[in-house]
Amino acid sequence: MPNNTYQDALNRLEKIGKLADINEEVVSTLMYPKSTLTASLCVRMDNGSREYFTAYRCRYNDILGPTKGGVRFHPDVNQQEVEALALWMTIKCAVVDLPFGGGKGGVTVNPKKLSPMEVERLSRSFIRAMADFIGPNVDIPAPDVYTNERIMGWMMDEFEAIKRMKTPDVITGKPLSLGGSVGRGDATGRGAYLCIKELEKKNGWNPEDKTVAVQGFGNGGYNVVKLLQKDGYKIVAISDSKGAIYSDKGFDVDSIYHAKQESDKVKAVYCEHSVCEQVEHDRLSNEELICLPVDILIPAAMDGVINSDNIDDIQAKHIVEIANGPVVSDVDDKLKEKGITVVPDVLSNAGGVTVSYFEWVQNRNGISWSEEEVHERLKKRMVEAFNQVWEIAEENDFSLRESAYTLALRRIENAIEAHGTQKYFSR
Incomplete structure (x- = not known):
C-alpha cells in the first residue's frame, strides 16, 4: 500500500462529506485518528538471536462503540496504511450499522521468512505491547493479511495470561474450539x-x-x-x-x-x-x-x-x-x-467484520449460533445495508460509494450531534 493511501482516504472522505452536506465538525473529527500506538517488538529467533519488528495499532474513532479491526503481518505495513485501513473500518462498521468504531493493526514483517515458533513469539509479543491498548470493551483485533485463526488463538491466550482472566471476546476470528464462530471463514x-x-x-x-x-x-x-x-x-x-x-x-x-x-x-x-x-x-x-x-x-x-x-x-x-x-x-x-x-x-467486504461482531456477541453471552443462523443474520444485515445505500443513490443521483459514505457519515453525525456540536453550544 503506497504511503499516500491515507491522504487519498482523507480526500475521499472530505469530498463526499461536502457532497452529502455532512456537518463540517463531523468531517473534521474523522480527519484525525483518535490514537495510534507504535511499538518495537523484540522476538527471540530460533537461532538464539534477537530481532526487532515495528508494530502499530490504531483506534481511529469510537463514537459508535469499541474499535474493531484486523492485524496484518506484512513487509509493507506502515503507520499511514494502518490509519487508512482504520478509517475505512470506521466507515464500514457504520454502513452495516454495527456498534463498533474502526481500528487496525499490523507488524512490518515478512512472516514467510519466519518459522512457526517465531510467528508465535511475534504474535505474543504484539499482544504484550498492546495489552493496555486493546480489550473487549475498547478495541477488538481480528485476522487480516498473513494472520489466521491460529495466530488469533495465540493472541487471545497471551492477553488472558496477562489479565489473569478468560476473555474470549477480546479477539475474533479464533478457532472454533477456542470460541470462534461458524460462518467466519467465508x-x-x-x-x-x-x-x-x-x-x-x-x-x-x-x-x-x-x-x-x-x-x-x-x-x-x-x-x-x-x-x-x-x-x-x-x-x-x-x-x-x-x-x-x-x-x-x-x-x-x-x-x-x-x-x-x-x-x-x-x-x-x-x-x-x-x-x-x-x-x-x-x-x-x-x-x-x-x-x-x-x-x-x-x-x-x-x-x-x-x-x-x-x-x-x-x-x-x-x-x-x-x-x-x-x-x-x-x-x-x-x-x-x-x-x-x-x-x-x-x-x-463488510461480511467479515459483521460475522466478527456475531462472534463477539456470542462470546459475551456464552452462546453459540448454528451456521444457518449466522448465514441468515449476515444476509439480513448485508441486504438491508445494500438497499439503504441503493435508495440514497437513487434519490440523490449518487454513486454507490457516495451513498455508502453518506449513510455511514449520517450515522456518525447523529452520534456526534447527540453530544453537542458548535450549532448547539452557540445558541
Missing part, C-alpha cells in the same frame, strides 16, 4: 456475493449470461466466485500474485482452488476426484485481467489497482470491491461518467 466472500445477488435483483439479469473476473484468489476472492458459480455465473478469469488465467468458456473454481492448495499456483485445470486435467486457457498479467470486458470485475487483492494509468481501459460493467481501496479516489468520477457501477469496499 464471511467476506459471502458478504460480497450477497451484494452481487442484490445487484442481480435490481437489474433483473440472468446469472448464466454474466461473466466474472476475480483478481486475487485468497479467502475472499475464492469464496465469492465459488458461490457465484453455483448460481450459474461464468468465472472466466482468476489471478494470484504470480499472474492470471483466462478462458471465455469459464473455469471450475473448486478445481483451480484444489490445484492452488497443492502447488501454490493458479492453474487452469479441471479436477475429478484426485485427477486434474489442464484445460485450454490464456495466460494474462494481473494488469490485463483488470481491463477485461467482463460483466463483473472483483478486485480482491491489492489496493490502488484501478487508477489514472488504466482507467480509460477499464471495460467491466460492474466492479465489486473485496480488497481495501482497490480504486483510487481520483478516478471515482471517471468511473461514474463511464456508467460503471462500483459496489465499494466499505459495503461489499
Whole structure:
C-alpha cells in the first residue's frame, strides 16, 4: 500500500462529506485518528538471536462503540496504511450499522521468512505491547493479511495470561474450539456475493449470461466466485500474485482452488476426484485481467489497482470491491461518467467484520449460533445495508460509494450531534 493511501482516504472522505452536506465538525473529527500506538517488538529467533519488528495499532474513532479491526503481518505495513485501513473500518462498521468504531493493526514483517515458533513469539509479543491498548470493551483485533485463526488463538491466550482472566471476546476470528464462530471463514466472500445477488435483483439479469473476473484468489476472492458459480455465473478469469488465467468458456473454481492448495499456483485445470486435467486457457498479467470486458470485475487483492494509468481501459460493467481501496479516489468520477457501477469496499467486504461482531456477541453471552443462523443474520444485515445505500443513490443521483459514505457519515453525525456540536453550544 503506497504511503499516500491515507491522504487519498482523507480526500475521499472530505469530498463526499461536502457532497452529502455532512456537518463540517463531523468531517473534521474523522480527519484525525483518535490514537495510534507504535511499538518495537523484540522476538527471540530460533537461532538464539534477537530481532526487532515495528508494530502499530490504531483506534481511529469510537463514537459508535469499541474499535474493531484486523492485524496484518506484512513487509509493507506502515503507520499511514494502518490509519487508512482504520478509517475505512470506521466507515464500514457504520454502513452495516454495527456498534463498533474502526481500528487496525499490523507488524512490518515478512512472516514467510519466519518459522512457526517465531510467528508465535511475534504474535505474543504484539499482544504484550498492546495489552493496555486493546480489550473487549475498547478495541477488538481480528485476522487480516498473513494472520489466521491460529495466530488469533495465540493472541487471545497471551492477553488472558496477562489479565489473569478468560476473555474470549477480546479477539475474533479464533478457532472454533477456542470460541470462534461458524460462518467466519467465508464471511467476506459471502458478504460480497450477497451484494452481487442484490445487484442481480435490481437489474433483473440472468446469472448464466454474466461473466466474472476475480483478481486475487485468497479467502475472499475464492469464496465469492465459488458461490457465484453455483448460481450459474461464468468465472472466466482468476489471478494470484504470480499472474492470471483466462478462458471465455469459464473455469471450475473448486478445481483451480484444489490445484492452488497443492502447488501454490493458479492453474487452469479441471479436477475429478484426485485427477486434474489442464484445460485450454490464456495466460494474462494481473494488469490485463483488470481491463477485461467482463460483466463483473472483483478486485480482491491489492489496493490502488484501478487508477489514472488504466482507467480509460477499464471495460467491466460492474466492479465489486473485496480488497481495501482497490480504486483510487481520483478516478471515482471517471468511473461514474463511464456508467460503471462500483459496489465499494466499505459495503461489499463488510461480511467479515459483521460475522466478527456475531462472534463477539456470542462470546459475551456464552452462546453459540448454528451456521444457518449466522448465514441468515449476515444476509439480513448485508441486504438491508445494500438497499439503504441503493435508495440514497437513487434519490440523490449518487454513486454507490457516495451513498455508502453518506449513510455511514449520517450515522456518525447523529452520534456526534447527540453530544453537542458548535450549532448547539452557540445558541
